[in-house]
Amino acid sequence: VWESFKPKLGRSNLRTKSQLLPQASSFKVAVLGAAGGIGQPLSLLIKMCPLVSAVHLYDVANVKGVAADLSHCNTPSQSLGFTGESELANSLKDVDVVVIPAGVPRRSGMTRDDLFNVNANIVKTLVEAVADNAPDAFIHIISNPVNSTVPLAAEVLKQKGVYDPKKLFGVTTLDVVRANTFVAQKKNLKLIDVDVPVVGGHAGITILPLLSKTRPSVTFTDEEAEELTVRIQNAGTEVVEAKAGAGSATLSMAYAAARFVESSLRALDGDGDVYECSFVQSDITELPFFASRVKLGRKGVEAVISSDLQGLTNYEAKALDALKPELKASIEKGMAFVHKRM
């Protein structure tokens, strides 16, 4: 996010509008749940992205003010507010990427799965609208439990006859962002250089950072690997407990989601070297959905990278075996939700 924003901000005061325009692309991004704890800072970061011409903010309430507030930022893109179901279709018109952070967050003592019943209905309704109004858009699902809401979304899109597995993403970028931060701190590395692939899913033990695949190459003792893995898996709970009743991660999540949006837009813009971890339809394990590094291109996922799963440490291999039954059950729960309601 900062890489692309910083130079543009620095230069924008010096350049005329016409000098800026030839560089800018014109992608439209919709944020569904834009008035929420994640939605607001995420919309701000998206409005700052030079690849964006318009950000559409949709929520069931309180969104007009957020859009008006954002519209005063002198970044080139427009921000438009859409409130309530009657405006949902319009919020999705001509958008290239739809980001969904709508739903309730965790409170202390809750697991992500405890959110399922409320958020499943919200995601179903929103994805139906995406299918009807923006069937070609990339869909980024943030609403938890991602391990279930993404398979649920896939079933909704199948029912609507518009499912493209290459364009449906569960946003797990925050796990990578956290892993990169914690590893850099632990090993005294320059943050910007560190990249840890995180595979599996996005809840508890299904979050599996592959520390042995960290770039730049770095070694960990067994104790360090275990301590870091457990911290990355529980980092969301760290924030939930620190916020003590006021919800879950919002700012770091907005940062991570904005990075994933920017990567998607770079891919849509023709950059041939864009890789991110995401929870997608996958055949690199026996599970139908799995988070791993993927190569992004103009049509979505160009390749699911399986090589990270080779040459795992014993600790990682055991953790991979251990996460599969839980992840499988969460995937099946998401799929079943759609079918039992038919």
Ligand code: NAI
């Ligand atoms: P929040 O409660 O602050 O905001 C949620 C927003 O969704 C509210 O503005 C609400 O009005 C809106 N909303 C509810 N029903 C809606 C509907 N039918 N259509 C459109 N908007 C609707 O919650 P917060 O903190 O922003 O979290 C949102 C979701 O993101 C939660 O499910 C949370 O668990 C998840 N999350 C995911 C993470 C990830 O790594 N994927 C990390 C952190 C949170």
